[in-house]
Amino acid sequence: xxxxxxxxxxxxxxxxxxxxxxxxxxxxxxxxxxxxxxxxxxxxxxxxxxxxxxxxxxxxxxxxxxxxxxxxxxxxxxxxxxxxxxxxxxxxxxxxxxxxxxxxxxxxxxxxxxxxxxxxxxxxxxxxxxxxxxxxxxxxxxxxxxxxxxxxxxxxxxxxxxxxxxxxxxxxxxxxxxxxxxxxxxxxxxxxxxxxxxxxxxxxxxxxxxxxxxxxxxxxxxxxxxxxxxxxxxxxxxxxxxxxxxxxx
Amino acid sequence: xxxxxxxxxxxxxxxxxxxxxxxxxxxxxxxxxxxxxxxxxxxxxxxxxxxxxxxxxxxxxxxxxxxxxxxxxxxxxxxxxxxxxxxxxxxxxxxxxxxxxxxxxxxxxxxxxxxxxxxxxxxxxxxxxxxxxxxxxxxxxxxxxxxxxxxxxxxxxxxxxxxxxxxxxxxxxxxxxxxxxxxxxxxxxxxxxxxxxxxxxxxxxxxxxxxxxxxxxxxxxxxxxxxxxxxxxxxxxxxxxxxxxxxxxxxxxxxxxxxxxxxxxxxxxxxxxxxxxxxxxxxxxxxxxxxxxxxxxxxxxxxxxxxxxxxxxxxxx
Numbered sequence: 001x002x003x004x005x006x007x008x009x010x011x012x013x014x015x016x017x018x019x020x021x022x023x024x025x026x027x028x029x030x031x032x033x034x035x036x037x038x039x040x041x042x043x044x045x046x047x048x049x050x051x052x053x054x055x056x057x058x059x060x061x062x063x064x065x066x067x068x069x070x071x072x073x074x075x076x077x078x079x080x081x082x083x084x085x086x087x088x089x090x091x092x093x094x095x096x097x098x099x100x101x102x103x104x105x106x107x108x109x110x111x112x113x114x115x116x117x118x119x120x121x122x123x124x125x126x127x128x129x130x131x132x133x134x135x136x137x138x139x140x141x142x143x144x145x146x147x148x149x150x151x152x153x154x155x156x157x158x159x160x161x162x163x164x165x166x167x168x169x170x171x172x173x174x175x176x177x178x179x180x181x182x183x184x185x186x187x188x189x190x191x192x193x194x195x196x197x198x199x200x201x202x203x204x205x206x207x208x209x210x211x212x213x214x215x216x217x218x219x220x221x222x223x224x225x226x227x228x229x230x231x232x233x234x235x236x237x238x239x240x241x242x243x244x245x246x247x248x249x
Numbered sequence: 250x251x252x253x254x255x256x257x258x259x260x261x262x263x264x265x266x267x268x269x270x271x272x273x274x275x276x277x278x279x280x281x282x283x284x285x286x287x288x289x290x291x292x293x294x295x296x297x298x299x300x301x302x303x304x305x306x307x308x309x310x311x312x313x314x315x316x317x318x319x320x321x322x323x324x325x326x327x328x329x330x331x332x333x334x335x336x337x338x339x340x341x342x343x344x345x346x347x348x349x350x351x352x353x354x355x356x357x358x359x360x361x362x363x364x365x366x367x368x369x370x371x372x373x374x375x376x377x378x379x380x381x382x383x384x385x386x387x388x389x390x391x392x393x394x395x396x397x398x399x400x401x402x403x404x405x406x407x408x409x410x411x412x413x414x415x416x417x418x419x420x421x422x423x424x425x426x427x428x429x430x431x432x433x434x435x436x437x438x439x440x441x442x443x444x445x446x447x448x449x450x451x452x453x454x455x456x457x458x459x460x461x462x463x464x465x466x467x468x469x470x471x472x473x474x475x476x477x478x479x480x481x482x483x484x485x486x487x488x489x490x491x492x493x494x495x496x497x498x499x500x501x502x503x504x505x506x507x508x509x510x511x512x513x514x515x516x517x518x519x520x521x522x523x524x525x526x527x528x529x530x531x532x533x534x535x536x537x538x539x540x541x542x543x544x545x546x547x548x549x550x551x552x553x554x555x556x557x558x559x560x561x562x563x564x565x566x
Contacts (some may be wrong), residue, residue: 013359020342095357125361134424139319160439165431166427167425220382221381234543238557240542248501
């Protein structure tokens with residue numbers, strides 16, 4: 001079984017994002033970037049499945065500008081076999097990304113596609129489900145456990161009420177929750193080795209898919225500021241304020 | 250123009266977030282139709298019929314819909330979508346699971362997790378875990394939208410009498426099967442919907458010390474959260490993590506204990522109505538967003554807090 005893992009390069013989760021003064025977006029110049037955290041879990045799971053002998057190859061794919069390649073390199077450094085970089089400078093909406101990934105699936109014929117459950121920049125949580133829809137495949141979203149059986153996957157999903165277990169047919173698309181596993185760190189020798197692994201570069205327009213944006217971004221602004229900063233002097237004062245002023249207890 | 254809302258339920262009763270979604274839907278257009286797809290879920294259809302903002306209930310009964318598998322629900326919603334300009338659901342794990350599948354089948358670019366409706370095609374939604382708000386305009390003819398339940402008031406539940414129309418089930422692909430659902434065993438409320446949340450951070454120093462937090466949570470009927478630092482340190486399991494990479498919570502009262510206030514944690518709780526911070530470092534960033542900050546050693550403050558709460562005779566459940 002081949003596994004395709006999609007990774008996205010986003011602003012590092014530790015960075016305080018800054019909204020641009022003109023309201024067109026957020027500052028990304030000279031800002032630390034990293035792989036979207038749950039995408040790391042997707043890569044880790046794919047590598048673990050390969051290590052267990054149930055997969056033959058792990059291919060990491062990303063969509064983005066020149067630098068997006070770093071996320072593919074990172075996947076290669078922790079055990080993915082080869083990479084694909086779909087090059088585009090434009091912001092691709094989830095629907096467009098799903099259409100691109102469908103093309104890659106048709107080319108590579110994986111039986112399992114793994115993605116993070118949500119990208120921490122646009123927070124849409126759509127790509128995996130959209131890809132499954134376009135392929136007509138089954139889907140397992142927000143997966144916190146994955147068990148490959150003969151022709152099916154047993155997926156445990158994180159749902160609001162607790163956990164849900166499904167059995168979904170292979171081929172399938174699975175989106176990964178942070179609880180799925182503990183992503184490993186790349187060792188220095190493996191980082192060096194990863195530099196020799198191949199990354200195929202594909203210009204997005206060569207795929208011939210319509211990725212024109214349907215959603216117009218009119219404005220990005222800072223959320224209303226909280227007027228916090230008030231201190232209390234004692235626990236008794238705190239409890240009294242919570243009861244009588246805020247009326248929340 | 251009519252909007253189609255997909256109801257969340259457990260086949261016996263409506264889930265509360267559907268009511269928030271109904272009130273959001275009614276702000277787009279008054280002609281709100283609600284789809285109840287499930288197995289022997291007639292009672293849910295009746296409940297919805299009584300909601301005054303609902304103009305029509307579409308009721309589709311089939312064993313295939315019992316567990317709301319996205320693969321099975323999507324063909325039904327796609328078929329019904331012809332009559333509607335907007336397809337809406339709540340942006341919880343229910344709506345997040347099937348709506349993108351529906352949107353892709355309809356070749357629609359979905360607008361996720363909206364918190365405000367400016368017009369039938371323009372919405373405000375949080376990005377970067379709420380660190381920025383984006384105003385977006387959907388140029389698709391038909392819209393697929395998920396709404397953040399906590400941003401809209403729940404619709405009133407009685408006084409209406411909407412007609413209930415039976416809808417035939419459609420063929421399903423048979424590529425997925427429900428095995429089981431384990432509801433969280435905790436006696437405590439769910440982190441995502443709790444009215445009060447108390448969270449511990451690295452300052453707790455050990456998992457054992459979370460018993461101080463548990464005692465207060467018991468008293469306030471609160472859910473227990475944690476910062477990523479506390480989770481990474483192994484004090485508590487990561488399903489308790491509040492933050493950008495954990496859960497985003499919007500309780501009436503959020504109590505942060507021994508949490509310095511890393512950006513990624515703030516992203517998950519700063520929309521809470523009232524925020525309390527207890528930390529011995531007076532310079533901790535958490536204080537800048539706290540409505541009530543207490544600069545104190547948590548190992549002294551928490552037992553005192555419990556004592557003070559015990560003194561109050563009217564604890565609201």
